Structure formats: C-alpha cells, structure tokens
Amino acid sequence: MNSTNPYSSDFMPHIWPIGGGKGGTGKSFLTSNMGILLARQGFKTLLIDADLGAPNLHTIVGLPNPAISLSDFLNKRVPTLQETVLEMPIHNLFLISGAKNKLDIANLAHEQKMKVLRAVSRLDYDYILLDLGTGTSFNTIDFFTIWDSGIFVCNPEPTSIENIYRLIRSVYARKIRQVLKIDRFRSLAEKAEAQNPDATIHHPEYLLDMLKTIDPEQGAKIERILKSFQFKLVLNQVRRQDNPKIGALVCKIVEKHLGMRIQFIGNVSFDERVHEAVCRKESFVDQYSYSQATLDLKVIIKAITGVTEEQAVAS
Ligand SMILES: Nc1ncnc2c1ncn2[C@@H]1O[C@H](COP(=O)(O)OP(=O)(O)O)[C@@H](O)[C@H]1O
Numbered sequence: 001m002n003s004t005n006p007y008s009s010d011f012m013p014h015i016w017p018i019g020g021g022k023g024g025t026g027k028s029f030l031t032s033n034m035g036i037l038l039a040r041q042g043f044k045t046l047l048i049d050a051d052l053g054a055p056n057l058h059t060i061v062g063l064p065n066p067a068i069s070l071s072d073f074l075n076k077r078v079p080t081l082q083e084t085v086l087e088m089p090i091h092n093l094f095l096i097s098g099a100k101n102k103l104d105i106a107n108l109a110h111e112q113k114m115k116v117l118r119a120v121s122r123l124d125y126d127y128i129l130l131d132l133g134t135g136t137s138f139n140t141i142d143f144f145t146i147w148d149s150g151i152f153v154c155n156p157e158p159t160s161i162e163n164i165y166r167l168i169r170s171v172y173a174r175k176i177r178q179v180l181k182i183d184r185f186r187s188l189a190e191k192a193e194a195q196n197p198d199a200t201i202h203h204p205e206y207l208l209d210m211l212k213t214i215d216p217e218q219g220a221k222i223e224r225i226l227k228s229f230q231f232k233l234v235l236n237q238v239r240r241q242d243n244p245k246i247g248a249l250v251c252k253i254v255e256k257h258l259g260m261r262i263q264f265i266g267n268v269s270f271d272e273r274v275h276e277a278v279c280r281k282e283s284f285v286d287q288y289s290y291s292q293a294t295l296d297l298k299v300i301i302k303a304i305t306g307v308t309e310e311q312a313v314a315s
C-alpha cells in the first residue's frame, strides 16, 4: 500500500483508479487525456491499462503494438512492474499497456491481484492513473478499496447513474467487510436482515446504522473511514440540454444513503471531435486545446492536483 493517510485533511492521493459502471462511459478517454494534461503541467505521470478484459488504452494513446505489457509482469517474464513501463512521445508521460493481457487474466487470482496492487503502490510517479474494467467486477472494486481513492465516471443518463450507484455501493459494502472481517460482516448482515428484511448484503445501506447500534465503537470507526474516502465523481459526455447539476445530486444521494462522501469534480462536455481524435490516434486535448471539453478536463485536473495549470507549470 502506498503512504496514503486518508485521515489527514490535506492528504492528496497520487494513485487514481478510474472506473465506471459500464463500457463506453469514457474511462479510457478521460484516463488518456487527463494523463496528457498532467504530463504537460510537469507531473511525471503513469497510465496503467488495468482493463484486463478489454484493454485498449495503447490504441487510444497511439501505441498500436506495445512490446511489453502488464501480463509480462504477471507471467513473471519480467521481474518488476517498472520494467513494463513504456515511454510515450510526450515528455513526462508513461504507459503500462494491457495489450497482451489475455482474457483469462480478467479474473485474476487473489495472489496475483495483490501482487499487482503492491507493485503499483511501490512505483515512483507524481500521478498514476489506472484505467479500470467495466462494472462491479471483483477487480474493479479491489482497485477502489485498496487506496481509498478513485474517480467514478458516469454519463448523465438514468441507466449510467444506476450503474455507478451500484458500483459505489459495492465499494462501500466491500470496505465495511474489509474492516469487520468476513465472519463479523456475515453475522451483522444476518442480524440486520432479521430486523429488516431489506437489509441484506444486496442492500448494504442499512448495515452501518445497524452496526452503530450493535457496536458503537466499530460503527464510529467505519463511519470515520467512509467519510475520509477520497472518491470523486465526473460526469462525461454532458450535452447542452443536460441538467448540469446531476453530478452533485448523485453525490448527495450517495451521502444520504451510504454516509460516504464523494466529491463531484465536474462535467466534461460531449464533443463530436473526440471520435475524430480517437480514430486519428491523436490527443484530443492537444488538438482541441481550447474546446469546452478540454477546459472541463483542466478543472478536473485542478481538483486532483490542488493547483491551477499556471501554478503547476510555474513550479
Ligand atoms: N466527452 C466525450 N465526447 C464525445 N465522445 C466521447 C467523450 N468521451 C468519450 N467519448 C466516446 O465514447 C466512446 C467510449 O469511450 P471510452 O473512453 O472508450 O469508454 P470506456 O473506456 O469507458 O469504455 C468512444 O467512442 C469515445 O470516443
């Protein structure tokens, strides 16, 4: 685990898993373009394609045939994760590709997963952005709970919001389970279910309230942990006709039901030219540096780094 101390108020994590409820939300677009912006601001930035089922970050950043990838570390062809790092044509930007990952490693064994997570924690970069797989898969949730930081991405559509809520709820339940250890979690879930048939593992919203009455000390501990999370929400592909307040509303609902604080850090506008940039394997933020979507991405970068572009470049 990295040196993160989520209890400190000025703590700024440097490892950011980026995940969303379903494919096509824009995780890879955000990961690659945020990475380019961070690198251009002088931060040594590593992108990791952790979408083990459908890796494609290498294509988006214009490296169609990477020589080495994450699976070479998993399969012990190279001894360290650092050796799988590829230099990008952009100064300060690096990539660990998922290109040669086979489908069979989409469901990593626990030990392998821990090996990757530990190795990522030891890498020395200003920022590490992990492009995660889709949905509530075991791997995705692990990446979110290990560092207690991450960016949830969704689109302003009811289906996408439903999916992201489900993912956030799974992260929440996993965290409670981690803190309580599995046996206590099970007995709590059973007690909760006996008192309220809705309070099953599938409806973990009730678990914390239940725990606070059964074991106030543990309840307070978990409440503190949930409040210290550094999770962010980004709404991508926002069109002019969409309500710009949806993101903040989703965060309010999450806090109300789960007691988990998620910070809404911005809308990223829908832009037809993203498609063109991806097809031409060009960087969107470089090609369309004055577009609204690029300006939106810069607002998001500021929420991650805590400094403006001017401050970052000047330092
Ligand atoms: N802000 C945006 N405006 C327009 N198109 C976008 C935007 N973000 C992503 N896209 C498009 O949406 C599709 C899915 O994006 P991608 O990043 O591959 O999603 P994911 O990695 O979540 O599956 C791609 O065709 C991409 O070009």
Ligand SMILES: [Mg+2]
Pocket (backbone or CB within 6 Å): 027, 028, 029, 051, 056, 131
């Ligand atoms: Mg993707």
